[in-house]
Every structure is written in C-alpha cells, then in structure tokens.
Amino acid sequence: GIQVEQSPPDLILQEGANSTLRCNFSDSVNNLQWFHQNPWGQLINLFYIPSGTKQNGRLSATTVATERYSLLYISSSQTTDSGVYFCAVEGGSYIPTFGRGTSLIVHP
Amino acid sequence: DGGITQSPKYLFRKEGQNVTLSCEQNLNHDAMYWYRQDPGQGLRLIYYSQIVNDFQKGDIAEGYSVSREKKESFPLTVTSAQKNPTAFYLCASSQQVNEKLFFGSGTQLSVL
Numbered sequence: 001g002i003q004v005e006q007s008p009p010d011l012i013l014q015e016g017a018n019s020t021l022r023c024n025f026s027d028s029v030n031n032l033q034w035f036h037q038n039p040w041g042q043l044i045n046l047f048y049i050p051s052g053t054k055q056n057g058r059l060s061a062t063t064v065a066t067e068r069y070s071l072l073y074i075s076s077s078q079t080t081d082s083g084v085y086f087c088a089v090e091g092g093s094y095i096p097t098f099g100r101g102t103s104l105i106v107h108p
Numbered sequence: 109d110g111g112i113t114q115s116p117k118y119l120f121r122k123e124g125q126n127v128t129l130s131c132e133q134n135l136n137h138d139a140m141y142w143y144r145q146d147p148g149q150g151l152r153l154i155y156y157s158q159i160v161n162d163f164q165k166g167d168i169a170e171g172y173s174v175s176r177e178k179k180e181s182f183p184l185t186v187t188s189a190q191k192n193p194t195a196f197y198l199c200a201s202s203q204q205v206n207e208k209l210f211f212g213s214g215t216q217l218s219v220l
Contacts, residue, residue, distance in 0.1 A: 001166075003152075033208050041196060043211040086150065094205040095166070096141070098150040 002027045002091040004099035012105045013077050021072040021102045023087030031090040032063050034072050037101070038083045046085075055084070077106045111135065114199050114212035120220050121186065121193060128182045129215045131199035139205050140182040145196040145214075147197060154197075157182055158205055186217060194219050 003026035023032070034046040034063040047054050047061040048089055049070065055088055058077075063070040074081055084103050112142040113134045121127045131140065139158050143151040153166030157176040171190025176182055182201075186193045 034210060035209075041214045042199075042217075043198065045208055045210060048208045059144075088151075088209065090206055091154075095153060095156060096200075096209055097153070098143075100148075100150040 001009045002029070002096055002097050004087060004089055004090060006087055006099035006102050010024075010103045010105075012107070015068060015077060015079060015106055015108050017077050018073070018107075019077060019104070020059045020076070021103070021104075022074070022087050023068075023089075023099055025067065025068050025087075025089045027091050029065065029068075029089040029091050030094060031096075032065075032070050033096065034061055034070070035086045035089045036081075036083050038087065041078065043054070043086070074104075077104075078108055079106050082106045112201055112212035114192045114197075114211060115217050116215060118214070119215055119217045121217060122220050124188045126185055126187050126216060127217065129197055129199075129217070131182045131184065131212060133180055133199075133201045133212075135201060135203075135210065136179070136205050137201035137210075138179070139207075141186045141200040141202075141209075142172075142174065142182070143157060143200065144199045151198060152186065155171070156173070165218075190201075193217055 006022045035043045060073045084101040086101045088098045115130045141156045142154040155174045157163040173185045197215045
C-alpha cells in the first residue's frame, strides 16, 4: 500500500514562531488531508487539498502531487496550536492512510 | 448539532470479554471508518463501510468485528481474540469515499 512519511516527528516552538511540516507519499494520490489532534484526542480536519494551495487564517497548505509531497505552514504560532498534526492520503483504494504525525509543542 | 458521537469515552475490558464501541453520525454520510491509535503512532484502519449492509476489512481487522445495519450507525466489537486491545479508537465518516473526513471524539479502551 501507499507509504506516508511525516517530518519532523517532533517540533518545539516559542509562541510567535513560524513552522513548516512536511508530508511525503510513495505513490500518486487522489486526495490529501491535514488534521490537527488536540491534547484531548479530538481530530479536526484542517485542509482537504489534493493539489494546489489553500489558506485558512494563520495556516496554509500546499500539495505538489507530481512530486509527491505536501507542506503545512503555521505562522505566528500560538499555544493552542499544540498537538499532533497528521497527513492522510488516498490512493487507488480511496481509503485514507495516515502518517505517524508531527508532535508540536508551542511554549508561551 | 450535526456530528459523530462515540460512546463511551472510556471502556474497560476483562479477560475473555467482548466489548462494543458505539459510533453514530447524523451527517447523512455514506462512508464510515474505524481507526485504532496507539501512543505515539499514527492511525491504523480496522474496518470501513462505504454503504449500508456492506463493510470491508482494513489493515488490522483481526480480533474485531463490525456491522452496518443503519446508515447512521457503525458499531465496533472488540472480541476476546484481540490480544492487545488497549488503544484509542476513533470513528470517522465522509459523505462518500474520497471526500472530507470527519472524526468522533474517540473511545479509550483499557484492559483490566
């Protein structure tokens, strides 16, 4: 099946800093989504982005499907951004496959 | 309020016991999924259902069973055959496959 690798595995930031999270995938995909899991375990869908660039407030995402990667940008980070960020891709099976996530801690 | 409801939030299983985790959605979604999350790990797919009365095994289906008798409900049974059931279980749904995925708040299952 399709392989999904996320980097870095862990990230520690000071409030106000910017960061870039990366998601690489091993095969062509029909869909890619980014999620944020808060410290209580709830997963929130941030972006549905099979290709191109989208922005939502301080967050933006870019997927370059031909080169098999996606980037999630967090600007002016806040403590509420802490948690785990997951990338999920759908290949030919159309079933979401998740990476292992990037754990982000934002200090005040 | 539309969404996905998982219950209970916490569940304890005794040796040799089957337990059932509930997942209900009022989003009128066709597709539903069960994922297992272990500490520090990503989400692994247990079962999925694209339509009522049909479901398919995911990557780690052994020791689990599901049913999809109603569009809004997709319960997961953790059987006694699952030797390492302690994990966080997440239910998700989407309008159809290949569309935006939404999650419930999860059930933490532990073994007594």
